Amino acid sequence: MNMKATLAAILTAGSIGWYGLTANAPVTPTPARAALPGHILYHVATDGDVQSFWRADGNRVVRVTGWGDYCCLHRMSPDHRRLLVMPGNDSLVGSPATGGTLTVGDLAYARLPLVDPTLNLIPQAWSPNGGRIAFEGWDDGDPSRTGVYTPDGRRLVFYRCVNPDPGPLDIGGSLWVVNVDGTDAHPITGDATRPAPWARWSPDGRRILFASERLSPSGAIWTVKPDGTDLTKLFQDPVGRFPSSPDWSPDGRHVVVALNPINNAYLHPHNGLYVLDAHGGNLRLIVGTEDFKTDPEWYA
Numbered sequence: 671m672n673m674k675a676t677l678a679a680i681l682t683a684g685s686i687g688w689y690g691l692t693a694n695a696p697v698t699p700t701p702a703r704a705a706l707p708g709h710i711l712y713h714v715a716t717d718g719d720v721q722s723f724w725r726a727d728g729n730r731v732v733r734v735t736g737w738g739d740y741c742c743l744h745r746m747s748p749d750h751r752r753l754l755v756m757p758g759n760d761s762l763v764g765s766p767a768t769g770g771t772l773t774v775g776d777l778a779y780a781r782l783p784l785v786d787p788t789l790n791l792i793p794q795a796w797s798p799n800g801g802r803i804a805f806e807g808w809d810d811g812d813p814s815r816t817g818v819y820t821p822d823g824r825r826l827v828f829y830r831c832v833n834p835d836p837g838p839l840d841i842g843g844s845l846w847v848v849n850v851d852g853t854d855a856h857p858i859t860g861d862a863t864r865p866a867p868w869a870r871w872s873p874d875g876r877r878i879l880f881a882s883e884r885l886s887p888s889g890a891i892w893t894v895k896p897d898g899t900d901l902t903k904l905f906q907d908p909v910g911r912f913p914s915s916p917d918w919s920p921d922g923r924h925v926v927v928a929l930n931p932i933n934n935a936y937l938h939p940h941n942g943l944y945v946l947d948a949h950g951g952n953l954r955l956i957v958g959t960e961d962f963k964t965d966p967e968w969y970a
Contacts, residue, residue: 706945706956708919710926711744711753712966715938721758724963726943731957735777743769743793746969748800750774754793766790766810788812791819795826804850820850825896827858827878829867840867840884847878847896858898865892868915868965873922879904881913885933891916891925891950904950911941920970923948926956928964938962 710726711734721741723734738758745754752771757763757779767790770781782793782803791805797820804826809815818828831843845865848855859865864883871878878896882889889912891905907913907929914935916927925948930941943957943966957963 708968708970710943710956710966710968711746712928712943712957712963713741713744714961714963716961717938719938723753724957726957731959735772740772744772744965744967745793745795746967747771747796748798750969754796754803755779756792767792769793789815789819797824818848825849827869827871827896829865829869830857831867843867843883845869845878845880845894847898856898858894858896859901863892863901866914870917872918873920879916879918879925881916881927884914884935886912887933889913889933891927904948905946905953915965917966917968918948919945919968924968926966926968928966935962935964 706726706728711723712726713721713723715721716737719741720738722737723740723744724731725734740755741758742756743754747753751774753774754769755772756769763769764781764784766784766786766788768782768784769792770779772779782791785791788809788811789807790809791807793803794806795804796802797804802820804818804820807815807817807819818826820826825847827845827847829840829843830846831839833839833842842864844857845859846855846857858878859880864886865880866883869878869880872893876895877893879891879893881891888906888910890903891913892901893904894901904925905913905927911929911931912933913927913929916925918925924945926943926945928935928941929944931939939962940960941963942955943963944953945956946953
């Protein structure tokens with residue numbers, strides 16, 4: 671079955687998960703509240719959505735990239751050598767749009783090659799062996815081509831939105847799992863638990879982690895099996911903060927999450943990055959600087 675044809679009608683909103691850094695820019699060391707194993711990469715956004723990548727190591731955090739150099743994506747490759755990113759400079763994005771990879775260490779940027787003269791392809795996830803990339807794709811002249819694209823793989827989790835663009839693409843949608851040959855596409859969330867677009871496979875591939883959608887009356891972190899069964903509320907903040915963009919630790923024993931004072935991350939409130947155990951307890955602060963932090967990526 672042709673995957674492109676099968677998924678042509680599936681409208682994604684920038685969240686695809688696949689199962690199966692020393693900076694040249696100046697760094698600003700900042701103390702973290704608690705030591706943690708491995709590294710957590712995240713981005714900080716200022717007014718106007720100008721972003722930079724930061725990394726929490728042990729009990730300190732450092733800035734990795736300059737303000738505005740890159741935005742939005744920073745998915746770490748399985749070998750921890752490259753990041754999927756989007757350039758912060760529109761002139762580097764090109765037409766049709768595509769992202770690139772950023773080499774850890776020297777921060778060398780390489781634009782991903784275009785494979786179609788009219789298809790925009792935004793990289794979203796690595797395959798488990800790092801040999802393939804899953805893309806969010808669309809053609810400005812042919813809406814029927816909107817969908818998920820990848821050369822090869824096994825299974826994908828993606829967000830299917832219901833609102834047209836322009837509009838609130840992250841409200842009212844659902845999470846789905848599909849085989850990469852386009853078969854067995856099925857929802858794993860329903861009306862009772864509206865998800866945010868961000869979703870992450872557990873390291874063993876047995877569960878999918880996500881948070882409640884933006885603007886919900888209250889927020890929580892959830893896990894669900896890939897077949898849509900065993901939906902479980904992992905965490906809800908007792909003081910009412912709103913969780914967003916959770917991710918697993920490399921061993922699956924912990925979860926990192928941003929806790930926001932309000933339910934609208936688009937307003938970039940000052941927030942904190944927290945870690946909790948995979949069963950939902952033992953919440954502790956990792957980074958509590960006075961800025962807006964989001965999209966953590968935890969790697970060994």
